[in-house]
Amino acid sequence: MKKHNFSAGPCILPKEVMQKASEAVLELDGIGLSLIEISHRSKEFVSIMDKARSLALELLGLEGKGYQALFLHGGASLQFLMTAYNLLDKKAGYVNTGTWSQKAIKEARLLGDVVEVASSQEHNFNYIPKGYSVPSDLDYLHLTSNNTIFGTQIKEFPETNVPLVCDMSSDIFSRQLDFSKFDLIYAGAQKNMGPAGATLVVVKEDILGKVSRKIPSMLDYSIHVKQESMFNTPPVFAVYVSMLTMQWLKDLGGIAAIEEINERKANLIYSEIELNPVFSGFAAKEDRSLMNATFNITDDALKDTFDTMCKEAGISGINGHRSVGGYRASMYNALPMESVGVLVDIMSELEKKG
Amino acid sequence: MKKHNFSAGPCILPKEVMQKASEAVLELDGIGLSLIEISHRSKEFVSIMDKARSLALELLGLEGKGYQALFLHGGASLQFLMTAYNLLDKKAGYVNTGTWSQKAIKEARLLGDVVEVASSQEHNFNYIPKGYSVPSDLDYLHLTSNNTIFGTQIKEFPETNVPLVCDMSSDIFSRQLDFSKFDLIYAGAQKNMGPAGATLVVVKEDILGKVSRKIPSMLDYSIHVKQESMFNTPPVFAVYVSMLTMQWLKDLGGIAAIEEINERKANLIYSEIELNPVFSGFAAKEDRSLMNATFNITDDALKDTFDTMCKEAGISGINGHRSVGGYRASMYNALPMESVGVLVDIMSELEKKG
Ligand SMILES: Cc1ncc(COP(=O)(O)O)c(C=O)c1O
Ligand SMILES: Cc1ncc(COP(=O)(O)O)c(C=O)c1O
Ligand SMILES: [Mg+2]
Ligand SMILES: [Mg+2]
Ligand SMILES: [Mg+2]
Ligand SMILES: [Mg+2]
Known part of the structure; x- marks a missing residue:
């Protein structure tokens, strides 16, 4: 049937992507070896990673605008922590639109002051707060563009000079936005991008390096940027299938x-x-x-x-x-x-x- | 040819495992859906995760001995940090046997005192230090059982009352040891266990909960134990293929x-x-x-x-x-x-x- x-999520992926992924597990592009048994430093995988990174920027219209795309481990949940580790020096603002925002707030509180700039909790998150004002002294404002659990989505993003950080886990690559308004975008792969196990981070380079704390290597965006998203062994299969899915989307018209x-x-x-x-x-x-x-x-x-x-x-x-x-x-x-x-x-x- | x-690493996996993994990407066990498009909370995936966790303990002979097996994101490199976050209260000892030990030491230094109990650096790590004494006031002693880069392997582990933490990334499941001597074992999947993207952590429950710092959720072993290794969306494919590989090893005689x-x-x-x-x-x-x-x-x-x-x-x-x-x-x-x-x-x- x-x-x-x-x-x-994890969720449906294009049929042709699953077909090609299945084949690559047996043999990658006629090289006589499986995708999952080659070194991540092999020229074959390095070119997959490079392609995934450039496709992400291309689809978002962010090429040549000072952004870097990374494919990291840990799921979107690790980004709740990493965003704060890298960007929260004194105070950050969060718009609380549901379970995922709340979890992001919880991790950020370990690292600095967090103000809830707006919330829709009093109505069990069935709407998106609007018309709130954004304090100008925030290190960043954190938003969740699509609330997977409650089925709400931000249609208009706040106009502010404060750097914008956005969890786009459940609507990345699904609608046109001016992505250059954001300073950091992250998304777990397992909705519109690929299988579980990889997380896309798109970061504007000039927001990095401004906090005073020491950042552990695996949590440090600057290190991942410098290492071209290969600081350690990446989640090879998830990156490959994400690359295929982005290519599918590009071929479809973006x-x-x-x-x-x-x-x-x-x-x-x-x-x-x-x-x-x-x-x-x-x-x-x-x-x-x-x-x-x-x-x-x-x-x-x-x-x-x-x-x-x-x-x-x-x-x-x-x-x-x-x-x-x-x-x-x-x-x-x-x-x-x-x-x-x-x-x-x-x-x-x-x-x-x- | x-x-x-x-x-x-990533490296060769059993042919029949790759065959089965390839099929599961098209359809998992006749359910009409791909392994990578089903919810990680589905009964199908929950049973895969449970099986992976119990096979790991079974192969290591650690069932019913107070250990928990977890399949986490982040690679072994994230464990360099997590072990220290969870276990390093005042002082930890490290045996420096190569690049991976050095990286573990670097991350641990962010969280407390680290003493290098022994090192083979002066000979470019071409041997394993022996006969060193282990200070009794350490929170734990960290070892690297197999040094992937230098080709050395610890044959005899130190006798000590200090809890033992061991990076077994490149020799897990390859030789018989009394694994109950260790309090925490970790291993990136991508050598003897499966594809890149999952990390096995086997932890003795009674060593947890002893540090005073607040631990971020994704880095907290206790949270992962409580959530049965499903605190967030796990790296589904890597866990599945690890499960298949462990089953292959069990069928072979362990x-x-x-x-x-x-x-x-x-x-x-x-x-x-x-x-x-x-x-x-x-x-x-x-x-x-x-x-x-x-x-x-x-x-x-x-x-x-x-x-x-x-x-x-x-x-x-x-x-x-x-x-x-x-x-x-x-x-x-x-x-x-x-x-x-x-x-x-x-x-x-x-x-x-x-
Ligand atoms: C909007 C959003 N953010 C974060 C997460 C957490 O993602 P992960 O399970 O990859 O940590 C989810 C998961 O569904 C999500 O929908
Ligand atoms: C012994 C050892 N530890 C740690 C690592 C790092 O693993 P990962 O790339 O999964 O972070 C490796 C990688 O080869 C290794 O061989
Ligand atoms: Mg939500
Ligand atoms: Mg109606
Ligand atoms: Mg080494
Ligand atoms: Mg000779």
């Missing part, structure tokens, strides 16, 4: 092309959620995420029927996160429109049954 | 069985190095590594011929590390005896030519 994979598709997918599901009385959306309308649609069933008696229908249609990964409940349909770049169609059909069938 | 892969094979492979190459006047070994005889044989060519004029012969025979990855020069034949668990045979044949052919 064909599967429709709405997993929130972020502009995928954004259009992502908007269509999101429009399809959100209009169903709105029109269908059996379902109600969780997030405030103007802040709804293009990536993660969170919704509830209005009549609990229909839940089992809906779950069974989904299962029979090959739909997987749409249970909501425990902190929100209900459902979450994650529609990352590689999810075909067809899968959204199948889900929406079931939702409207359920209305007729209900 | 058949390849003989002597790479120092560490006792592979140790015998490893000894035969090492004997074959070291006796050739000794008997053949064209080659000389780098490491002191009694400290020679079963994993990495380091050697030089005595007549530089023969170097090009040797390199060409190796290339023509499909031998790859035998260049020595730049800090030693010469050659390094890494003979990890998955390297077949046949490959060592091919190399040794060339070495003795060269003698006839020379």
Whole structure:
């Protein structure tokens, strides 16, 4: 049975990428050796890493603008710590838009003063705070562009002279933004970029080297920049598959092309959620995420029927996160429109049954 | 052409493991989804992680002895930092046996007093220091069981009441030891265990929780233990392939069985190095590594011929590390005896030519 994979991450990747990744595990590009058994210092892997780094900058429109792209270990969670280690000298501001922001705040507090510049916690993070003012004495302002769990997304970023740091784990490469407004962007690979195990960090070089503390080598962006993202053995497979996925996106027409598709997918599901009385959306309308649609069933008696229908249609990964409940349909770049169609059909069938 | 892969890491893995890994990237065990597109909280991946953790303890003979096995991000290099963060309260001792020990020392110095209990630096690390005394007031003593770059290996570990921490990155699962003598063992996956991107940490629970500093979440062993090695999204592919490789080793008869094979492979190459006047070994005889044989060519004029012969025979990855020069034949668990045979044949052919 064909599967429709709405997993929130790790999540669906393009079919042709998985095919090529599978082949590379047996043999990389006719070299007689597997991708995973060659030295990371081999010319083959060095060129994969270089290509991944340059594709990231190219897709974001950041080539030649003083940025460096790194593929690091540790997941986005290690970036909660690394951003603060490298950038928090006295005081940093955080906009608290959910679980991931909170975790970022927790790690930063170990290293300096943290002010919560704005928060939507009082409404269980179902909206994005707006119109807050940003103190001018912050070392940086930390944002979470897309809140994977709650299904909210920042549509307009604050105008400020304070350096902007942004966790884009769940919407990197999904929509057009002026990425040069950000001083540091990070994203765990396991949504729009590749398999779990690598993290993209895009950093403007001139914000580094300004804190006084000693930074452990593995946590020091400057060291990773200097070592061209090869300070230690990188997560080879995850970097390779990320490179393939970025190449797939480039061939498709880049972020502009995928954004259009992502908007269509999101429009399809959100209009169903709105029109269908059996379902109600969780997030405030103007802040709804293009990536993660969170919704509830209005009549609990229909839940089992809906779950069974989904299962029979090959739909997987749409249970909501425990902190929100209900459902979450994650529609990352590689999810075909067809899968959204199948889900929406079931939702409207359920209305007729209900 | 058949390849003989002597790479120092990432390195050769068992053929059947790579075959199964390749298939799982397309579809995991008939579930209709790829290994790399399912949630790490899915029952399928949770059972992979559980199996990896229990196989590690089983192979090391540490089940039911108060140890926990973790599969973490960051490579062994992050463990240089994490061991100190979690265990170094006042003073730690390090035995300096090469590049990797030195890097471990450097990170630990950020967190407390570090004494170099012994060192072989004055002879470019071509031997393992012995007979040194271990101060009794150390929080722990850090050892590097196998020095990948220099080709030396600790054969007898110091008897001491001080907790032992050991970097076993390049000889884990390769030889029988009383692993219960160690309080913390760590190893990057990319030699005997799997692809780059995961790191095994085996920690005796009762050594944790004794330092006074606050430990960042991602660096805190206690948090990883409590979260069953799933505090954040793990490096899914690397954990899966490590699990397969450990299962392969178990099916083969475990560490006792592979140790015998490893000894035969090492004997074959070291006796050739000794008997053949064209080659000389780098490491002191009694400290020679079963994993990495380091050697030089005595007549530089023969170097090009040797390199060409190796290339023509499909031998790859035998260049020595730049800090030693010469050659390094890494003979990890998955390297077949046949490959060592091919190399040794060339070495003795060269003698006839020379
Ligand atoms: C927005 C966001 N930030 C951070 C994380 C944490 O990522 P990781 O598990 O790679 O540490 C996630 C995970 O889903 C996320 O969605
Ligand atoms: C003994 C030893 N320790 C540590 C490391 C560093 O490992 P990683 O590159 O995973 O950080 C290596 C790498 O080869 C090694 O051989
Ligand atoms: Mg969130
Ligand atoms: Mg509705
Ligand atoms: Mg060494
Ligand atoms: Mg000789």
